[in-house]
Amino acid sequence: MQAVQIAKAKRWAKQISITGAAQIIVQAVGFLSGILVIRLLPVEQYAYYTIANTMLGTMTILSDSGISSGVMAQGGKVWQDKKKLGAVLNTGLYLRRRFAWVALSITIPILSYLLWKQGADWITCVLITASLIPAFFAALSDNILQIVPKLHQNITPLQQNQVTVGIGRLLLSGLTLFAFPWAFVAVFASGIPRIWGNGKLKKIAEPYIDRSQRANTSVQVEIMRMVKRILPSSMYFALSAEITVWLLSIFGTTTAVAQIGALGRFSLVFSIISSITSIVVLPRIARLNPKSEKKLFFIGMSILSTFFVCLIAVSLLSVLSPYVLWILGDNYSSLKQEFVLVLIAGALKMVSGLVFGISTARGKPTNSMHIIAGNIMAITIGALFFSLNELAGILSLSILIGFTSLIINVLNLFLNLKFFINN
Template sequence: MSGAKDSNLLKWIKLISITGGAQAIVQLTSLLCGLLIIRLLPTKEYALYTLANTMLGTMSLLSDGGISTGVLALGGKVWEDKKKLGIVLSTGLQLRKKFAFFSLSIAVPILVYLLLHHGASILTTVLIVMALIPSFYSTLSDSLLEIIPKLHQDIRPLQENQIKVSVLRLTISALTVFLFPFTFIAIWAAGIPRILGNIKLRKIAGKFTETSNEIDPGVQKEIFKIVKRILPGAIYYCLASQLTVWLISIFGNTANIAEVGALGRLSMLLGVISTMFSILIVPRFARTKESGKALLKRYLFILAAMLVILSGITFIVMLFASQLLWVLGDQYANLEKELVYVMIGYSANVLMGLAIALYTSKGWVINPVYAITLSVLLIISGIFIFDLTKISGVLKLNIFIAVSELMIHFVFGFFKTWSVEKE
């Protein structure tokens, strides 16, 4: 019995070492790339860059709408059958393409308006929108293809691919943005490596699936059941998750947008931990056969572990805020308080995202009517409580909403696992 425990411990140490080491490299190169862009782009250009990347995230969320959750939940049930897993993946990819047009039709007009509103010329706006295409195209399949090796815990090839994409992005950015400090160049530099990485990702996923373009109506129906419950919330959270940038776009100025975007780069310090949990923990939770008290304990332990880690990192940031801001440049040197607010808000959102990922991986979805209603009430309350003409006020609102929604999703996940115990 002791030997089995030792073997299991060694297995986890090896997995964490590989995943953590690889993610440290990925996040470090991403951070260096972000810092390079912050320092090389003029403040106005970086503000436009922040708006474009914010909208790319919105487009990605809208084009998914819960499809990746459905693929993970269904794939977790058939992950050992290459043919069935291939059908689940193929069905998800086809649905994702259909959702892409819906996403573009909503997001692009909004992005065009915001870019023009903050001083971009028509030519610059067109170039920025065109530059987003490679990255957006990759997102249509990246998140689905990654599910396959994650379910099989084939982590090494997945990590190697991510490292290559990150290093290539840093290299291209260093060579191009230095000579041409424009937003659309920085976006192109990120999009091209993602296309190449996407091609490799298809090969990695292909080891565990039979190549097929077959669409299973039954699988599609099951995915749609999840999408119907997630999509309303996904549409809402596309706006709510980027609330900080939207509010500053309305109440603040171009420099404020650049400041929030720059501070957000430092929150990538938490990216290693968040990604490790999504790669190692969530897929295992999805495929576990545990029920009753064991499942509830696993759910609570995972969230408690993440809370301790995030709290520790945030505390370190509080101690060394001035030193961290130094790397961003002199124009961001007086934002110590705002940096701490960003880290607290980001930590709450990461923890909330983990809670959602855990319970949705089992096919459980919170009723969007309740979730959206509570969230809207929180936002309305916060608007009257905080001064939104200041960055600190907007960031406090973000913390208020993130912590409140974290509690909502934690409680939902708790009662769902608790109900399994009672069955």
């Protein structure tokens, strides 16, 4: 028995180390692309770029609204059956296409207003909006397609695709921004490689699914049940996930918007951790047999280990902040305090997201209204004590929101322990 446990531990250590190494490469390439954009774009154009990227994230959240979580949960039940998994996948893709048009109708007017608020003329607004379309349509399916190799733990082709897309973005950004240092060019250069990578994802998923299967009504009902549970929080998080950028875009200066965008590049540390949990941990939790006696131990160790890794990352980067900020250039090298606040906010968001993902993978996501009510309370308290037109004040508010969300998600997990034990 002990030999079996040791063998399992070795397999886990090997898979996590391989996945982690690959994600370091993926994030390093993405980081280089981000630094290239920061250094080549003027502060004003980088502020526009930050707003556009934030809006792309909002578009993606709204077009998903819990669909990918539903696909993961339903796919985890039938992952060994090509026909049933194909039906789950195509149902998810069908729903995302329908949600996409709603997301566009909501976000494009908001994007135009925020760009105008920061001084962009109408031509710039149109060009930036148009440049977002390729990346948005690629995002409609890539999150769903990735679920198939994740469930089968066929991780290597998935990561190779991510590395290739990242290198393509780096090369395209470098070739275009030297000659055309405009925000819409940077956004467009980022989106084109994602379309190519999307095509590769379809080929990676192909051996595990029957693509001829049509969207299934019963699967759609189950996915929509998950969507209805998550949708209110998805709509709320679409606006609140990047609340720092939203508030600075409305109340702050163009320089402050550029600063928060530049500092956010160092969230790659938590992106690496998030990618590992998304690729290795959450699919395995979704697949756990209801009769398994080690479910709670596995869930608890996943949360604790992620927390300690985030704690080490925050501590180490805080000590090295003068050297880290030098990478961004002279415009951002004095933001030591703000940098530490960004790290703390990112760590809280990472751990909170993991806890929420675990609950969702087992079919009991945190009630949307609890999250919204808690975050509104945090925003109200934060608005009374923090200055919302200063970067440090906005980041302090972000930390308060992240801490509140973490507490709510942990409470949901704890209160549903009996369900997790029996299902």
